[in-house]
Every structure is written in structure tokens, then in C-alpha cells.
Amino acid sequence: MTDISGENAGRRPLLSLRNINMTFGGVKALKNVSFDVLPGEVHCLAGENGSGKSTLIKIITGVYRPEAGAVIDYDGETYSHMSPVTAQNGGIQVIWQDLALFPEMTVAENIAFQTLLGRWPRFVNYGRMRETAIRALKRLGVTLDVDLPLKEFPIAQRQIVAIARALVGEAKIVFMDEPTASLTQSETDHLLDIVRTLSASGVAVVFVSHRLAEVLEISSRLTVLRDGALVGVYPTEGMTQSRITELMTGRTFDQHVRATPKDANPVVLEVKKLTRPGQFEDISFTVRRGETLGITGLLGAGRTELALSLFGMLKPQSGEVVLVGKPVHFSSNREAIAAGVAYLSEDRLSLGLIQPQSIADNLVIASLDGIRTGGLLSDERKHRLVAQWVTDLGVKIGKQSDAISTLSGGNQQRIAIAKWLATNPKLLILDAPTVGVDVGARAGIFEIVAKLAESGLAIILISDEVPEVYFNADRVLHMAGGRISAVFDPRQCALQDIEAAVYA
Amino acid sequence: MRTPVDRLVAWVGPEIAGPGAAFLAVMIFFSIGSPQFLSAATFGSVAFQLPELGLLTLAMLLPILTGGLNLAITFTANIAGLTVAWVLQQNGGVDAGPVAFLLGSLLAIGVGAASGLLMGLVIAYTKAHPILVSLSMMIFLRGLGEFLTRGGDVSGFPAFLQPIGHGSILGLPIPLLIFIACVLVWHVLLTRMKLGFGTYMIGSSIEAAHYSGINTRKVLVLVYMLSGAMCAIAGIIMLARFNSVRVGHGESYLLITVLACFLGGVNPFGGFGRVIPVFLALVVLQLLSSGLNLMGANQHLATAVWGILLIGVMLLRWVSSHFKFFKRKKG
Numbered sequence: 118m119t120d121i122s123g124e125n126a127g128r129r130p131l132l133s134l135r136n137i138n139m140t141f142g143g144v145k146a147l148k149n150v151s152f153d154v155l156p157g158e159v160h161c162l163a164g165e166n167g168s169g170k171s172t173l174i175k176i177i178t179g180v181y182r183p184e185a186g187a188v189i190d191y192d193g194e195t196y197s198h199m200s201p202v203t204a205q206n207g208g209i210q211v212i213w214q215d216l217a218l219f220p221e222m223t224v225a226e227n228i229a230f231q232t233l234l235g236r237w238p239r240f241v242n243y244g245r246m247r248e249t250a251i252r253a254l255k256r257l258g259v260t261l262d263v264d265l266p267l268k269e270f271p272i273a274q275r276q277i278v279a280i281a282r283a284l285v286g287e288a289k290i291v292f293m294d295e296p297t298a299s300l301t302q303s304e305t306d307h308l309l310d311i312v313r314t315l316s317a318s319g320v321a322v323v324f325v326s327h328r329l330a331e332v333l334e335i336s337s338r339l340t341v342l343r344d345g346a347l348v349g350v351y352p353t354e355g356m357t358q359s360r361i362t363e364l365m366t367g368r369t370f371d372q373h374v375r376a377t378p379k380d381a382n383p384v385v386l387e388v389k390k391l392t393r394p395g396q397f398e399d400i401s402f403t404v405r406r407g408e409t410l411g412i413t414g415l416l417g418a419g420r421t422e423l424a425l426s427l428f429g430m431l432k433p434q435s436g437e438v439v440l441v442g443k444p445v446h447f448s449s450n451r452e453a454i455a456a457g458v459a460y461l462s463e464d465r466l467s468l469g470l471i472q473p474q475s476i477a478d479n480l481v482i483a484s485l486d487g488i489r490t491g492g493l494l495s496d497e498r499k500h501r502l503v504a505q506w507v508t509d510l511g512v513k514i515g516k517q518s519d520a521i522s523t524l525s526g527g528n529q530q531r532i533a534i535a536k537w538l539a540t541n542p543k544l545l546i547l548d549a550p551t552v553g554v555d556v557g558a559r560a561g562i563f564e565i566v567a568k569l570a571e572s573g574l575a576i577i578l579i580s581d582e583v584p585e586v587y588f589n590a591d592r593v594l595h596m597a598g599g600r601i602s603a604v605f606d607p608r609q610c611a612l613q614d615i616e617a618a619v620y621a
Numbered sequence: 622m623r624t625p626v627d628r629l630v631a632w633v634g635p636e637i638a639g640p641g642a643a644f645l646a647v648m649i650f651f652s653i654g655s656p657q658f659l660s661a662a663t664f665g666s667v668a669f670q671l672p673e674l675g676l677l678t679l680a681m682l683l684p685i686l687t688g689g690l691n692l693a694i695t696f697t698a699n700i701a702g703l704t705v706a707w708v709l710q711q712n713g714g715v716d717a718g719p720v721a722f723l724l725g726s727l728l729a730i731g732v733g734a735a736s737g738l739l740m741g742l743v744i745a746y747t748k749a750h751p752i753l754v755s756l757s758m759m760i761f762l763r764g765l766g767e768f769l770t771r772g773g774d775v776s777g778f779p780a781f782l783q784p785i786g787h788g789s790i791l792g793l794p795i796p797l798l799i800f801i802a803c804v805l806v807w808h809v810l811l812t813r814m815k816l817g818f819g820t821y822m823i824g825s826s827i828e829a830a831h832y833s834g835i836n837t838r839k840v841l842v843l844v845y846m847l848s849g850a851m852c853a854i855a856g857i858i859m860l861a862r863f864n865s866v867r868v869g870h871g872e873s874y875l876l877i878t879v880l881a882c883f884l885g886g887v888n889p890f891g892g893f894g895r896v897i898p899v900f901l902a903l904v905v906l907q908l909l910s911s912g913l914n915l916m917g918a919n920q921h922l923a924t925a926v927w928g929i930l931l932i933g934v935m936l937l938r939w940v941s942s943h944f945k946f947f948k949r950k951k952g
Binding site: 430449450451454460462467468469470471472473474478482483485489493494495536540 | 809812813814815818821822825826828829830831832833834835836892893
């Protein structure tokens with residue numbers, strides 16, 4: 118399977134793993150996996166959550182020790198397992214998704230603090246730290262004020278700081294775990310430029326990502342894992358997104374435009390000239406029964422602020438919101454919920470769900486009145502209600518009392534949707550419902566959305582992934598700079614038309 | 622479908638394991654160490670001492686579950702006691718009737734709730750840290766109380782108050798009965814009412830609770846009000862037991878209530894914890910000090926042993942969580 122073809126033929130891998138097995142609690146996390154990285158290449162490691170990507174990286178960086186029989190060749194040496202010290206000193210660097218930086222410290226300190234570790238005398242030489250930091254940033258072709266605290270920079274620039282830190286550690290291979298998950302398209306493009314710079318200077322970069330477009334754009338080879346086993350190693354030339362999805366999930370997805378005309382249905386929501394200065398201006402649209410309205414645009418286009426205004430959590434300055442024929446002015450989200458508006462937050466981890474609490478409590482939190490008997494909450498009714506929703510939405514759970522954080526992203530999102538459906542809404546606003554959800558599970562979420570629309574719910578689907586709104590919405594609004602800049606009908610335009618407008 | 626044991630565990634909460642083990646250890650240790658330990662006298666003394674600390678612990682529990690703290694509990698209890706004393710004195714002092722006492726008690730509960738209301742409003746609306754807000758309230762109430770009493774005792778209450786502090790019904794001390802009633806109220810509040818549900822959710826993530834439609838401000842205000850009202854009940858019991866009110870009385874209980882909550886498995890950062898395990902933890906603490914007393918140990922040593930016990934419980938929890946971790950890894 119691991120043939121090295123084409124231009125790469127004959128080059129010795131910098132890192133080569135064979136016979137990697139790993140078991141956690143009786144579950145095989147990795148089954149006889151092999152993996153190669155060539156010097157200076159850009160390689161993509163793809164797979165759904167739970168496919169073994171992170172376990173593999175943790176073996177390479179010495180966090181985990183693989184089972185006996187493993188062979189790890191790195192930079193001319195052979196190991197049966199790595200240790201964190203060998204990995205670090207040998208130039209293997211990982212940039213984790215959460216970046217592991219210090220927000221209160223300056224850029225220079227963040228980049229160069231590792232050079233201080235274990236050094237004698239134990240004094241901090243700020244002058245040298247600044248120089249080191251500036252040099253590392255220069256290699257990436259970036260200028261940042263290294264004396265400012267990191268928290269003053271947006272996430273995209275923090276990522277660059279994390280990369281610069283890896284370079285200071287004399288990296289030969291840099292692993293990047295979901296590096297573009299929170300970046301806009303232009304920030305992603307900039308990051309990809311930096312990756313090319315790194316690659317040209319001889320540093321191998323391994324992308325771990327399930328956003329597929331960028332994978333195709335940048336990497337030369339692709340390793341796909343599924344359920345802990347190696348599916349194969351492929352050149353990215355000639356690969357398509359749908360082919361990668363197939364390889365990752367073992368299933369085929371035929372995506373087609375779902376849009377159908379809903380003009381005859383009664384209007385559920387009408388927004389007239391809604392304005393909240395600095396966030397959105399002069400927004401007018403309608404959503405009908407059974408209709409899915411897509412809203413797309415870059416981060417910061419005012420989409421979430423608009424949604425929060427409809428949900429009663431922000432107050433618009435002027436304009437009108439009419440819900441089923443009645444003008445509404447919500448002064449809290451409780452009023453909005455009571456009136457039949459539900460809002461699935463884009464930030465599932467800290468706003469959408471209460472992560473430490475149980476699956477059951479997260480599901481019933483917005484509809485407690487529905488599980489009361491004689492004024493008191495009934496465990497029995499809660500249990501039944503949760504069991505019902507879990508079956509209806511096909512959620513895979515262990516016990517209802519398990520913390521919701523134990524579920525995968527896709528299953529968490531299904532519980533979050535169930536939470537809102539239990540409030541019996543007329544309008545469901547889904548803000549970035551697939552963030553942190555596997556490709557395979559995304560399709561499942563959109564199946565649910567389609568069924569809900571069929572049953573008569575009005576849905577607003579907000580996403581910065583244009584294909585999601587193109588394939589799943591009946592109409593698509595494009596927001597830019599707080600205004601609606603265009604309206605698209607997916608049946609009468611191509612995906613590329615919307616993408617061109619959004620990323621222009 | 623579910624066995625009775627499962628049901629029991631579901632009712633009291635899984636946190637029962639820690640205090641349950643401590644209870645057994647204490648019982649076994651003192652039964653062997655002191656022949657008089659298993660006697661009616663021991664349990665009598667525990668039963669009379671438990672309610673004061675217990676009621677104050679209930680007052681501390683709710684704010685801790687929201688991720689906060691109420692440092693003003695003991696002085697709120699004192700001020701509530703003073704309120705009762707004032708009403709009694711206005712109505713004849715030693716000759717005051719039961720109606721005056723009832724009126725005074727209601728007013729005292731109102732005063733306790735008012736102090737909680739003020740704290741709750743400040744915490745809910747300004748998002749100031751509960752430690753700072755309740756510390757300010759504590760200092761205010763202490764100053765106010767010392768000003769009103771000139772630092773001395775207030776005494777001279779009607780004789781019918783005696784039984785509330787010292788009497789028994791069917792062999793059970795009246796303060797204990799009041800305490801158990803309050804435990805049950807708190808248990809129903811936390812497990813069966815929307816307010817209790819909101820309390821736990823806020824303790825884990827106030828923002829996410831807000832996004833899910835929980836009226837987080839209302840919950841916070843009510844939690845501190847109920848905490849204050851519970852302090853007032855403690856203050857009334859203290860008045861009846863000592864037949865006097867003194868500002869500063871019970872001050873040393875403040876931190877013990879926090880520790881009793883933790884011994885009962887309450888998460889120090891909020892969101893998790895049940896009433897029944899906390900109740901058992903209180904019994905353990907009281908048995909420990911009574912048992913040491915019987916064995917002739919100094920009262921101050923008993924307090925030191927409480928501290929050591931709590932450190933021991935933390936260590937045991939750490940060990941047991943690591944033990945589970947290894948079990949899972951090896952499958």
C-alpha cells in the first residue's frame with residue numbers, strides 16, 4: 118500500500134513507522150499501521166474523529182508507547198518507541214489545535230521561551246529572546262510586534278506564533294492538528310503560504326485535518342486512516358473531495374441540491390430593515406414554513422449577531438421582526454424561546470452545551486416545564502423524553518447520566534438539536550452546526566435538518582462553509598460587512614458562483 | 622429494571638461513597654477505641670450539636686453549587702438572632718408570648734433573606750466575585766451587629782424557648798428535627814425543582830445556561846436569598862440553645878461548613894454535589910469530635926483531626942481516581 122510513486126520515488130523517508138499497534142481498554146486504537154514522511158514534503162493525515170490520527174501523532178511524539186513489534190525509523194536511527202525528549206531534540210514538533218500558548222506573555226516570550234529551558238545560568242535574556250523571535254518570524258515572512266502580549270492578536274496570528282515557536286526548536290517535521298479550524302479563507306490562504314515556505318526550506322509538514330479543500334490544495338501525499346487501520350497512501354494529484362470523504366468514511370455520499378420552491382408556504386419570520394450599527398445593517402428577508410434559508414459569509418460578517426438579535430440576546434437598534442404575523446420585541450432569550458425561536462450556538466463547547474453535565478440534563482434544560490408532574494420535575498418523565506429523542510434522532514449514547522462531553526461532536530450536536538426541538542419551536546436557527554463534526558456525521562445532521570424542514574419547521578442555516586448552504590438550503594443569503602450583498606437560488610446557480618462572491 | 626441499590630444510589634447521588642466510607646471508618650475506630658462510644662449519650666450529644674453546623678452548611682451549599690460562596694453566613698445568623706431578640710424585648714422580654722416569637726422568627730428569616738437578596742443582586746448584575754461580595758456583607762453585618770449590641774450578649778428570653786434548643790419529641794431533639802426537615806427541603810429543591818436544576822447548570826457554565834434559556838440572574842438571586850433565610854433559621858436555633866445572642870457566635874463554623882461540603886463530595890468549582898452525602902459528612906465530623914472528646918482528647922485537637930481527615934479524603938479521592946484510570950487502561 119505504501120508505494121512511493123512519481124516524483125517522490127527513491128527518496129528516503131525522514132520518518133517511517135511500521136507495525137504500529139495500540140490498544141486502549143480492549144479497543145484497538147491502531148491496527149498494524151505504517152506511515153512515512155519524506156523530507157520537506159507536505160503530507161496530509163486524514164480520517165474521522167476516532168480513526169486514530171491523534172493516537173498516531175502521540176506515538177510519534179513519544180506520549181504513548183506502541184505495542185511490541187513496532188519499528189520507528191527517524192533521521193537514520195531506529196527505535197522501538199519514541200520518548201518526548203528524543204522527539205523534541207530530534208526536531209519533531211506538534212502544533213496542537215489549542216496552540217498551547219501563553220496569552221498573557223509577549224509574542225517574543227511565547228516564541229523563544231523554550232530556548233531558556235535547562236540553560237545555566239538561570240537568568241532570562243530578553244534581548245536574545247527578541248532576536249530569536251524576530252528571526253523565526255522572518256523565516257516565515259511575517260512581521261509582528263514581538264513586544265505585545267499574545268492576547269492582543271487574533272487567532273490566525275497566534276497560529277503563526279505557534280509555528281514560529283516550532284521553528285525555534287529546529288524542527289525537521291511539523292505536525293499541525295486542525296490548523297485551519299478557526300480561520301477564515303484569507304487567513305487560511307496565508308497559512309498555506311507559510312506552509313509552502315516551510316516546505317521549501319526543507320521542513321516536512323504533516324497536516325491533520327478534516328477540512329478537505331485545503332488538503333487537496335497543499336499536500337503532495339495523503340494518508341487515510343479509518344477505524345484505526347490504514348486505508349492507503351495516495352498522491353493528491355487527481356484526488357477529489359468526494360473521493361477522500363469516501364475513503365475516510367467507507368461510504369459514498371451523493372451530494373445534490375435539495376432546494377425546492379417554498380413560495381406558497383405561509384411566512385414564519387419576516388425581518389424588515391433590521392439594524393444594529395457596527396454589526397449588521399438594513400437586513401430584510403423572510404423565512405417560510407418548511408423552508409431552509411442559508412446565510413453564508415466570512416467570519417465577522419455579522420451573521421451570529423443577526424441570529425442573536427432574532428433570539429432576543431441582542432437588541433437591534435431599528436427595524437422590525439415579525440413572527441407568524443405578530444411584531445415581536447424580545448427582551449430576553451426566554452421570551453424568544455417561549456415565542457417559538459430556537460438558536461443552536463456556533464460555540465458548542467462553551468455556549469451550546471454544558472459540557473460537564475449529563476446528556477439528559479443538557480437535553481431537557483430548555484423544556485423543563487414539559488417534564489413536571491404536580492409542580493416537581495419528574496426523573497421518570499425526563500428519562501422517557503430523553504430516550505424518545507435519542508431514538509428519533511439516532512444519537513449514540515451510553516447512559517443518559519453520562520457527561521455530554523463523553524459524546525463525539527456529531528452526537529453532541531444531535532443532542533443540542535433535540536434540546537431545541539423539545540421546546541417545540543417554529544423557527545430553528547442553526548449557527549455553524551457542523552463545526553467539529555466529522556464528515557460522515559455531517560451528512561447525518563443534514564438528514565435531520567431536511568426532515569425537520571419537511572415537517573414544517575422554518576430553518577435558518579448559518580455556515581461559513583459555502584457547500585453546506587448550497588446543498589442544504591432552499592435559498593442562500595450572502596452577508597458581507599454586516600449587509601446582505603446577494604441572494605442566490607441553488608437551483609439556478611453553481612457552487613462556484615457563491616464561493617466566488619464570498620471569497621472575492 | 623433498576624435494583625433497589627441502584628435506586629438508592631440514584632436518590633442520594635454517587636458522592637455518597639466518600640462520606641459513607643468515612644462514616645464506617647469513624648464508627649469502627651471509636652467503637653474499638655472507646656467502650657462508651659456506642660451509647661445513647663454520644664448520639665445525644667451529636668444530635669444536639671449537629672443542627673447549628675448543619676443548618677449553616679446547608680446555607681453554604683447552594684452558593685457553592687453555583688460556583689460561588691457565602692462568607693456572610695455566620696453573621697447573617699447572628700443578625701437574625703438579634704432580630705428575634707429585639708422583637709421579644711419590644712414585647713415584654715421574659716414575658717413575651719409565642720406570637721411575638723413567631724413574629725420575630727418570620728422577621729428574622731426576612732432579614733436573612735434580605736441580606737441574601739442584596740448579595741444576589743450584586744453578584745447577578747455586576748458579575749462581581751461572590752467571595753468579595755459576601756466578604757463585604759460579612760464585614761457589614763459584623764460591624765452592624767457589634768454596633769447594635771455594643772459587643773455584648775443579649776439575653777433574657779421567655780422560658781418557652783428552652784424546648785426549641787433543648788427539648789425532644791419522641792426522643793429526637795427538636796433542633797435535629799428542624800435540621801432534618803431543612804435537609805429534606807433542600808433535597809427536594811435541588812433534585813426536583815427548576816431552581817435546583819438551574820443551580821447545577823449555572824455552576825457548570827453560567828453562559829451556556831443563559832443561552833439555553835435559564836434565567837441565570839433570577840436563579841442566583843434566589844440562591845443567595847435562600848442561603849440567607851437558612852442562616853436565619855440557624856440563628857434562631859442558636860438563640861434558643863444558648864438563651865442569648867452574641868455577634869461573633871459560631872464564627873468558627875464558617876470554614877468548617879465549606880469543608881463539610883467538600884467532604885460530602887461537592888465540587889469546589891460548582892455544578893455537582895448532593896444534600897444527603899453532605900448530611901452524612903456532617904454526621905461524620907460531629908461523631909469524630911464527640912468520639913475524641915470521650916477518649917479524653919482536647920477540644921482543639923478535635924478540630925485539628927477534622928483538618929487531617931479532610932486532607933485524607935482528598936488523597937483517597939486522588940488514589941481512587943488513578944486506580945480507575947489504570948483499570949481502564951489495562952482493560
